Amino acid sequence: MxxxxxxxxxxxxxxxxxxxxxxxxxxxxxxxxxxxxxxxxxxxxxxxxxxxxxxxxxxxxxxxLDYPQGPANKGDDxxxxxxxxxxxxxxxxxxxxxxxxxxxxxxxxxxxxxxxxxxxxxxxxxxxxxxxxxxxxxxxxxxxxxxxxxxxxxxxxxxxxxxxxxxxxxxxxxxxxxxxxxxxxxxxxxxRAEQALHPIEEQHLPTEVRPFVVAINRLLARVEHSMDDQRRFVADAAHELRSPMTALSLQADRLAATELPPISRERFEPLARGIKRGRQLIDQLLSLAAAQSMTERVHTPLSVHAVYRQVLEDLLPLAELKQIDIGVVSTEDVQVVFNEMDLCTLVKNLVDNALRYTPAGGRIDLSVALMPDGVQLQIKDSGPGISLEEQARVFDPFYRSLGTDESGSGLGLSIVKAITERIGARIQLSFTDEHEQRGLCVTVWLPADRFENLDARDRGEQTTKRSAQ
Structure with missing residues (x-):
């Protein structure tokens, strides 16, 4: 009761x-x-x-009147x-x-x-x-x-x-x-996605509810303004830090080219690595601010395999350094209508993350497939993978898995998440080997309005590219 x-x-x-x-x-x-x-x-x-x-x-x-005598007639109630x-x-x-x-x-x-x-x-x-x-x-x-x-x-x-x-x-x-x-x-x-702060449509709502919706829209406008200020601050700070960090990097490069005593060289190398990590962090902060920005992008038809080739060319030196077998395993290409910088940033951060956590001599496979409801991008590696408990947290800014010695800013997957949310895509983490629960498999589903088939002459083109052993 x-x-x-x-x-x-x-x-x-x-x-x-x-x-x-x-x-x-x-x-x-x-x-x-x-x-x-x-x-x-x-x-x-x-x-x-x-x-x-x-x-x-x-x-x-x-x-x-004649009063009846004897029994009542049949049917008389x-x-x-x-x-x-x-x-x-x-x-x-x-x-x-x-x-x-x-x-x-x-x-x-x-x-x-x-x-x-x-x-x-x-x-x-x-x-x-x-x-x-x-x-x-x-x-x-x-x-x-x-x-x-x-x-x-x-x-x-x-x-x-x-x-x-x-x-x-x-x-x-x-x-x-x-x-x-x-x-x-x-x-x-x-x-709604975290970045979707556009006003709520109030015309179809009852009159009694509209004041509440109007108040929510005003709150969303204030939150959007606050988030814009925050992103602008991060971008401005990163831009301001880029120049002195570039100067420090140049000074470090000049100093590295000079003759130094062994003890000075030993102390200089951590400094150089710290300057490099600082520059990477600034670049990632700028990329995150750009990914979270709600400004309209120019979308053009892009070949997914062409984007894969461009990313592989940029990151191939790192793959060769770790002797990692990396390449594209899908033979059928798909053309998507996308912003070129966004798609390159998305794929590059996923591949860079795979290269960092895949041990030497490992394998990374990139593929694309045309599904009835959209385009599926998939990147598999033979690294340790991400535990189920951590899969929801790795998209948080500056979060890095425990027990790893890899250097990084912890912003790569946050940038990927921001891009997928802004365009209405979905991302899923799983294991490459589900039985052993090892290896990371990242699957990104692009919505159906983002793709169109390539011409027949482009089908069946073999684009598999392998790094040197």
Missing amino acids: DGFKKRLSESVQLRLSVTLSLAILLVALVASVFAFVSAFDETHEQQDDTLRQVAMLFDRQHMT EESRVIIQYLSDGPHATGISDEALPLPFPTRLADGLATVAVDGENFRVLVHTTARGERISVAQESDARDKDARESAWRSLLPFLILFPVLLLVVSDLVRKLFRPIGVLAAEIDQ
Whole structure:
């Protein structure tokens, strides 16, 4: 009961449904009582009118009475029987039930309707004076009359018994439909990407909900402005740091070319590596700021294999340094409509991540496949992979897996995530070897509106490229 009270106090929909249901129930009860009483009284009035019509028929046709003797006729219902007798015959009654007529009705009864008790049984009696001056009584048992009146009254309640549950169902369905736009709105907001801060469409919403949506839109505008300021600050800071870091790198390169004592050389090498990591971090920060930017990009048709070749040419020295077998294993190319810088950045960060964590002598395979619902880009490596517990966290900025000695900024997968969210793509991490749970397999699904088939002359082109052992 306490749980229901809590839900009732927290849910407007439930509170509205319960209130309307109770109101319908109360109105139905009042209407049912009124209909029952009205039908009961109306049936009695019709029964009294029947007694009057019998009396008038007797008077109009100048009938005479002959009290029956012996058993009742077949089909004669004792309970609903209408009795006619001369009122003056009451004192001469030989019995006290309607089986023996006449009945002992008092002779002093006035003309009109009256209820008379005969041996504990009530009769409804109409006394009428005929045109010949004879006083007759037309009577019927009150119990039979009440039984018929109750049955008629209960039948009048049948529409209420049918209408009440129907109204409850209609009210419940109506309330649910009225609140459905709110649920749809909540689902729409919940499915938005982190960077999707465009205003919510409010024209199709009820008037009562629009002020709430307007307030949310204003909040989204403030959040977008704040995020733009933050991205601008990061980009500006990275740009400002790039020049001094470039100068430090040049000085380090000049210093590396000079003759240094062994102890100075030993101390200089960590400094040079730190300067290199700093430059890489600045470049990654600029790439992340560009990937998170919501400005419109120019999209042009691109060959995925051509993008793969460009990335492999840039990163081939690192692959040769670690003796990693890297190449494109898919023979069928796909042309996508994409921003060239975004696609190159996405693939380059994924391949660079694979090269860093794949041990020497390992293997990295790049592939592309045309699916019914889009284009599938896949990059597999033979490295240690990422545990299921860490797969959701590796997309966070500056997060790096524990137990790895590889240098990096921790922004590569964050950049990939930002690009996929902005274009409506999906990314999934899994194991290259599911049985051994080793190796990382990164799958990116580009939406269907981002691809088109290449000409037949480009199909079947072998683009597999392997690095030197």
